[in-house]
Amino acid sequence: MTLVYFAWVRQKIGIAQETFPAPPNVKTVQDLIDHLQRRGGGYADVFADPARLRAAVNQEHAPFDTALSPDDEVAFFPPVTGG
Amino acid sequence: MTLVYFAWVRQKIGIAQETFPAPPNVKTVQDLIDHLQRRGGGYADVFADPARLRAAVNQEHAPFDTALSPDDEVAFFPPVTGG
Amino acid sequence: MIAHIRIQQEDFDLNDEIEALTGETSGIGAVANFVGVVRGDDGLTALTVEHYPGMTERQIGSCVEEARGRWPLLGITIIHRIGTLQPGARIVLVAVAAAHRGAAFSACEFLMDYLKTRAPFWKREDCGDEVRWVEPRVSDADAAKRWA
Amino acid sequence: MIAHIRIQQEDFDLNDEIEALTGETSGIGAVANFVGVVRGDDGLTALTVEHYPGMTERQIGSCVEEARGRWPLLGITIIHRIGTLQPGARIVLVAVAAAHRGAAFSACEFLMDYLKTRAPFWKREDCGDEVRWVEPRVSDADAAKRWA
Numbered sequence: 023m024t025l026v027y028f029a030w031v032r033q034k035i036g037i038a039q040e041t042f043p044a045p046p047n048v049k050t051v052q053d054l055i056d057h058l059q060r061r062g063g064g065y066a067d068v069f070a071d072p073a074r075l076r077a078a079v080n081q082e083h084a085p086f087d088t089a090l091s092p093d094d095e096v097a098f099f100p101p102v103t104g105g
Numbered sequence: 106m107t108l109v110y111f112a113w114v115r116q117k118i119g120i121a122q123e124t125f126p127a128p129p130n131v132k133t134v135q136d137l138i139d140h141l142q143r144r145g146g147g148y149a150d151v152f153a154d155p156a157r158l159r160a161a162v163n164q165e166h167a168p169f170d171t172a173l174s175p176d177d178e179v180a181f182f183p184p185v186t187g188g
Numbered sequence: 189m190i191a192h193i194r195i196q197q198e199d200f201d202l203n204d205e206i207e208a209l210t211g212e213t214s215g216i217g218a219v220a221n222f223v224g225v226v227r228g229d230d231g232l233t234a235l236t237v238e239h240y241p242g243m244t245e246r247q248i249g250s251c252v253e254e255a256r257g258r259w260p261l262l263g264i265t266i267i268h269r270i271g272t273l274q275p276g277a278r279i280v281l282v283a284v285a286a287a288h289r290g291a292a293f294s295a296c297e298f299l300m301d302y303l304k305t306r307a308p309f310w311k312r313e314d315c316g317d318e319v320r321w322v323e324p325r326v327s328d329a330d331a332a333k334r335w336a
Numbered sequence: 337m338i339a340h341i342r343i344q345q346e347d348f349d350l351n352d353e354i355e356a357l358t359g360e361t362s363g364i365g366a367v368a369n370f371v372g373v374v375r376g377d378d379g380l381t382a383l384t385v386e387h388y389p390g391m392t393e394r395q396i397g398s399c400v401e402e403a404r405g406r407w408p409l410l411g412i413t414i415i416h417r418i419g420t421l422q423p424g425a426r427i428v429l430v431a432v433a434a435a436h437r438g439a440a441f442s443a444c445e446f447l448m449d450y451l452k453t454r455a456p457f458w459k460r461e462d463c464g465d466e467v468r469w470v471e472p473r474v475s476d477a478d479a480a481k482r483w484a
Contacts, residue, residue, distance in 0.1 A: 028388055029458035030469050081391035083454065097388060097456075101472040104385070104416060104457025105372055105428055105448055111240055112310035113321045164243035166306065180240060180308075184324040187237070187268060187309025188224055188280055188300060202350035206371055210424060214376035220444075221369040222437060223354055228362035276358060289370060289448060290479065296368075297441050331438065 023092060025058075027068075028099035031075065034064040044092060051077045052086040054096060068098070076101055106175060108141075110151075111182035114158065117147040127175060134160045135169040137179060151181070159184055191252045191264040195244055197271040200281055209263040209285045216262050220292035221283045222300050228275030231315045236272045237279065240308035244268075251302040255284075258298070259291035266299065268309060298335055305332040339400045339412040343392055345419040348429055357411040357433045364410050368440035369431045370448050376423030379463045384420045385427065388456035392416075399450040403432075406446070407439040414447065416457065446483050453480040 023042045032038050048054050052072075059069035068075070077084050078097040090096065106125045115121050131137050135155075142152035151158070160167050161180040173179065190212055192205075202223070210216050226235045252264055263285035273279055282299045286292040311322040338360055340353075350371070358364050374383045400412055411433035421427055430447045434440040459470040 026388070028456065029386060029460070078388070078391055078456070081388070081394050083395075097391070099388070099456065100458065100469060102453065102456050103459045103470040103472050104387070104455050105452035105476075109240070111308065112238060112312070161240070161243055161308070164240070164246050166247075180243070182240070182308065183310065183321060185305065185308050186311045186322040186324050187239070187307050188304035188328075202354060206350060206426075210373050210426075214423065216373050217375040219371040219373060221371065222441070223367040223369065224437070225358050225364050225367060225433075227365040227435065275362065278354075278358075285373075287375065288475075289372070289445075290475070293370070293441070293445050293448075297437075300437055300441075327436075327438070 023090065024095045025054075026095065026097045028097065030100060031068050031098050034068045036064055042096075044090065048090065050086065050090060051079065051084055051088050051096065054090065055086065055098075074100060106173065107178045108137075109178065109180045111180065113183060114151050114181050117151045119147055125179075127173065131173065133169065133173060134162065134167055134171050134179065137173065138169065138181075157183060189256060189261055189263060191249075191256075192266070193245060193248050193252070194267045195239060195241070195270055196267065197269060199269070199278060200267045202281070205265050205267070205281060205283055209265055209283055213262045213285070215287050216285045217287050218289035218292040219283055219285045220289065220296040221281065222296055223278055224280035226273050226275050226277045226279055230313075232275050232313055233316060234272050234274060234314040235277075235279070236312045236314070237268075237270045238310045238312070239268070239270055243308045247307045248303065251299055251306060254302070255295045255299055259286065259295045261286050261291060261295055264295070264299070266303070268303070268307070270309075301328070301331040301335065304328045337404060337409055337411060339397075339404075340414070341393060341396050341400070342415045343387060343389070343418055344415065345417060347417070347426060348415045350429070353413050353415070353429060353431055357413055357431055361410045361433070363435050364433045365435050366437035366440040367431055367433045368437065368444040369429065370444055371426055372428035374421050374423050374425045374427055378461075380423050380461055381464060382420050382422060382462040383425075383427070384460045384462070385416075385418045386458045386460070387416070387418055391456045395455045396451065399447055399454060402450070403443045403447055407434065407443045409434050409439060409443055412443070412447070414451070416451070416455070418457075449476070449479040449483060452476045 265283040
């Protein structure tokens with residue numbers, strides 16, 4: 023699984039992208055959020071309040087109950103502010 | 106009174122502008138239409154069907170019951186098609 | 189708020205017009221524009237636009253005043269070309285600047301609807317040897333009624 | 337119908353973009369455009385736009401497809417700038433060509449509303465020494481809901 027971060031999510035975590043070998047209990051975006059939050063540091067800060075976050079799976083907007091597969095690209099970012 | 110004509114109204118009458126010393130019985134735009142229609146020729150043709158015409162008095166759109174004064178500029182034209 | 193109204197034969201430069209609008213005020217975040225183009229369908233070979241000098245500026249000016257009263261606008265530019273135009277030529281520009289896009293879009297549509305039904309312009313179409321004056325579209329009258 | 341979607345640092349030329357749109361088809365009578373500008377209020381010194389390459393093009397592409405299904409359109413150009421922009425700079429262009437203005441205006445507003453709420457762009461504001469990420473506006477979410 024590839025994880026990508028944008029805007030203040032990227033700034034707090036400190037990296038833009040990482041490879042993540044998902045353990046078997048990470049079945050949805052919400053599972054992934056719970057898992058990453060337990061890493062502490064910037065991750066704990068970012069994922070402590072998931073209501074401030076949005077996710078995309080394979081470049082499509084994805085609610086947190088979206089199921090994940092090992093080859094997915096999962097992105098976390100704040101609500102978009104373009105235009 | 107000054108009379109001005111535009112688009113096919115001007116083409117049928119054959120002139121763009123004329124000075125018109127209004128007789129006392131021409132009190133409204135409708136009176137003027139009736140008067141001009143009796144001139145015959147291109148005037149009769151143009152003013153035979155007033156529903157196809159619009160008028161302006163002193164450069165403001167004017168319904169046919171608008172009262173006229175001797176110094177007015179009165180325009181006749183088809184519905185506008187700009188933009 | 190500055191309003192630029194011009195009736196001219198020449199084409200216009202969109203970059204210059206938008207820069208002139210946005211350069212005047214620091215609070216502008218949105219510019220909605222409408223560019224009208226001479227349609228080349230139905231065998232049209234040329235379009236000639238005639239207007240009523242004086243009344244045109246007066247009617248467009250009153251449309252602008254009405255728009256200013258309805259929305260918080262920061263700038264308006266209206267350019268209408270006259271004379272003979274070829275298919276594909278630009279015929280009209282309405283550009284409206286505001287802080288946010290809602291007001292800019294609404295005022296731009298409003299101004300186009302009012303321009304179409306109030307400003308004294310008339311279009312004559314040349315289709316080969318045939319010449320005809322354009323008839324008003326009922327949909328334009330309906331569009332203008334939305335704002336009443 | 338041709339759709340041009342570009343994500344770029346450079347500014348764009350409005351004349352060129354409108355000519356490219358209208359030169360493609362003879363039936364175009366209306367081009368509605370929206371130009372977004374970096375507002376210079378609140379002491380803003382610079383605005384930096386970040387995006388998610390790949391997802392951006394995909395999301396804008398699906399907005400374009402949805403617009404094409406709703407209105408009879410003849411051309412769409414969407415340009416969004418990225419990187420650091422100064423106050424007064426142009427940030428986005430949405431241009432929509434159609435035979436008549438109703439469809440062009442509606443689709444242009446629709447695309448802006450969807451772009452604001454779906455395309456993965458984020459804005460960071462520099463106000464002197466202070467840096468802050470722009471928060472989404474509730475009014476943008478409400479605007480997008482109109483089309484649901």
